[in-house]
Amino acid sequence: MIDFTDLVDPEHGWVSPQIYTDPEIYERELQHVFGRSWLFLAHDSQLPKPGSFLQTYMGEDPVLVVRQRDGSVRAFLNQCRHRGMRICRSEAGVSKAFTCTYHGWSYDLAGNLINVPLEERAYHSSIDKKEWGAMKVPRVANYRGFYFGTWSEETPEFDAYLGDMAFYFDAIVDRFDSGLEFVKGTTKWVIDCNWKFASEQFASDMYHTQSAHASALLALTDDPNPIGPLNDPNVPGRQFSGNGHGSGGYFLPAPVVKTPEMTDTMFEWFKSREEEMVARIGADRLSKVSITHNTIFPNFSWLGAHSTMRVWHPRGPGQIEVWAWTYVPKDAPPKVKNEIRELTQRTFSPAGSFETDDGENWTEIQQVLRGSQARRNRLHTAMGVGYEERDAFGLPGLGNDVYSETAARGFYRHWLDMLTGKPWSEIQKWTPNGNHGELRDEGVTA
Template sequence: MLTKTSAVLSDGTKISDLIYPDTREVQMRVLSDPEIYELEMEKIFGKTWVMLGHESEIPNSGDFIVRDMGSDSVIVARDKAGEVHVTLNVCPHRGMRVALTDCGNTQIHKCIYHGWAFRTNGDFVGSPVERECMHGKLLEKSELGLKKARSVLYGGLIFATWNIEGPSFEEFLGDAKWYYDMLFLRSDKGMEVLGPPQRFIVNANWKTAGEQSAADGFHTLTLHRWLGEVGNYSKKGEDEGEGADLSPEMIGVEVSSPHGHALRCIDLARKIRRLTGLNPDELSVQEKLKALPPAGMTQDMIDQLANNLSEDQLKVLTSMPPQVGGMFPNILFGFVYIPQPDGSVVGSMTMHTYIPRGPNKLEFCNWIFAEKDAPTELREKMLKQTIQLFGTSGMVEQDDSDTWPHMTLAAKGAMGKHMTLKYQAMFETGAPEGWPGPGIVNEGFTKDDTQWHWWLYWNELMNAE
């Protein structure tokens, strides 16, 4: 349990006073204040579990990638035993960065400044001129290694935290894990990356993207309205209205979390009717899976689902599967169905992280995945389609990344910083009858609850001891 304190800014404002629980508002100052940003690096990125990549990026012994945990550069490396380690990319001698490239392969990481050397797990090997004991005698060699983070693999995804004695990764995911398992732990061999992640800089505060990733459904109706106007998305079935009306896609089940995680579980029946012509009400769970396999899977792969998921999870996967959502603090995932001109469907499996680069700057990092045993032809289609829609120059991301800088600029204004972000569209339904999954569950048209829970956890962490 977190101990609450009263984090106070230099002008006397309490962080907790910037959140209005009674009216579900957040003062826009939080999107621009440099003091708040510095506190976030310590209290959020220094305490929570942060996604750094996927183990398929470092398949061999000695492989490493350089990533970021908030404002700290880290080395993510695989040792000779196959274990993955995360260490601070700062030489404990004089503070030089040890790894200067984005990726590579080495069993020994050597600092170019004074030559101190470290193993893949961060242990200190030695310094030059050993006989002169360049590293001194005041500290044991065991005390001179790179600072080590606590790390874990989840479905091949690499997470790490500096909070060594804090909650476990499973505790951090909480009830949301039941749903995430349907995406990341569903197959026998797991997934892998389709090339290195795409990256680009956006002149915006990281939270403008972070809070949207907490399953903001409303913006799809307006900012992404073109999805209902062009290409295969504009086609409609007998039960649908105008092609530009995306509102049917806003109906489903939304899952909130006390830890800020969020999922939008979207009605699959409409897609089955539209894309296959079958009546989902007359199909069994297995028949639904064959009619429309989960995004990124083929009919040949669906037998694996029963090996890894429970009957209740399979029911959800064939009725209201999680398709978009996020993990606190800065992850968005999308496992979506992309219609093709020939009436078929290509699944997209993608994840974004929004890496803080300062109060007014974030780095957008996009991974594209496929199941390891997915056919080559499918992998190529998934890669192409995902880049076109969700890549750094993708049609969807061009929309999103245009709004975030405007929000950040507005939050700097003398009047603007006192305006508020409002999350006042509230569910009043609860979970569907017989819903088997855990968590804070509501059904119906999308609302603001998931994003509001994201801000509540942000506030809890920012005011924790």
């Protein structure tokens, strides 16, 4: 039996290591956390025409995401209703229908069963095909070209689920008139660690940068780093926490600044689009929400400075499969898109200099947790307790200094609420703008 009172304490700031290793907790996560959250499925650019499809996962459940003839996007469980084989084994492509390779049952683009081989002879025409379609993902939301799905009918609408996190998401996905696109190809790799190490770090942890990435930062560039932590321990920055989501980062001294990783061409192109970006999201937001780490609860993350978005697919308590994409401004010239792609691959990919630093830390923690004594000690998540502020730095939501664990605590509070199967009406106090009573929960008076 799980003692839920001994797993996390978001008020004082500790977590039990059990949450990263216990198979029973993991099973509950699949059901209550992944089964009830909005999960990232695909970006518009990955499904360019009717019949375009891709495979992905919602938790451990394989799903097919398909562009319909009317342009909408639907998703269904990639499991044949005959004997349970994957309906489609291709990763992505364009199709008119999906035929299971085991015995040949066929499904249309929406997952309806349309053909059963030898229907008359083998089944004596007794099969009701309407009853035996693939299991549909009942709700798919399109947010600025990003598709999210949930199995739950009770989960709030996506906008309310996102809440104030929309401000930080929009800072990246809504800054250009013509939008973003994913470059072709998904980079996939496996890390032997619990999914929460990755999700939580991207929600909440800039603190590791100066230590974990110090060497890689120096190796990558000999430029003095004007905005980084290495030459200025007092570099200003902020963190946001809300609805389990988190975002944090350093402030740029101006709306568009050349980071050490940027090429001259890339910087000049971004600089040439400054007016457009300022008009769309504002100069203040541009400078405060560009160099950022972010997670939309539970497992969709991105990095503003490195143009990477990814999902941390859980694979048991001790493993994740990372699926990562490079995003680029849709109307950038090919040379700029290519240079962004190279920047992302150099920094955040399975061979990226920073990515390997992160993965090594998570893998080692997971190895340490094989020890039974190591699983008895609570771990510390109390950085910045009591210093939370509503609308800190003029940015919406619950905020704190960039070096705090406010978003980690918010992430674990939300996770626990989900895990224990609390109804949504009790998880957060929803208000019309998607804000909620988190300050109350943090022990801060609004």
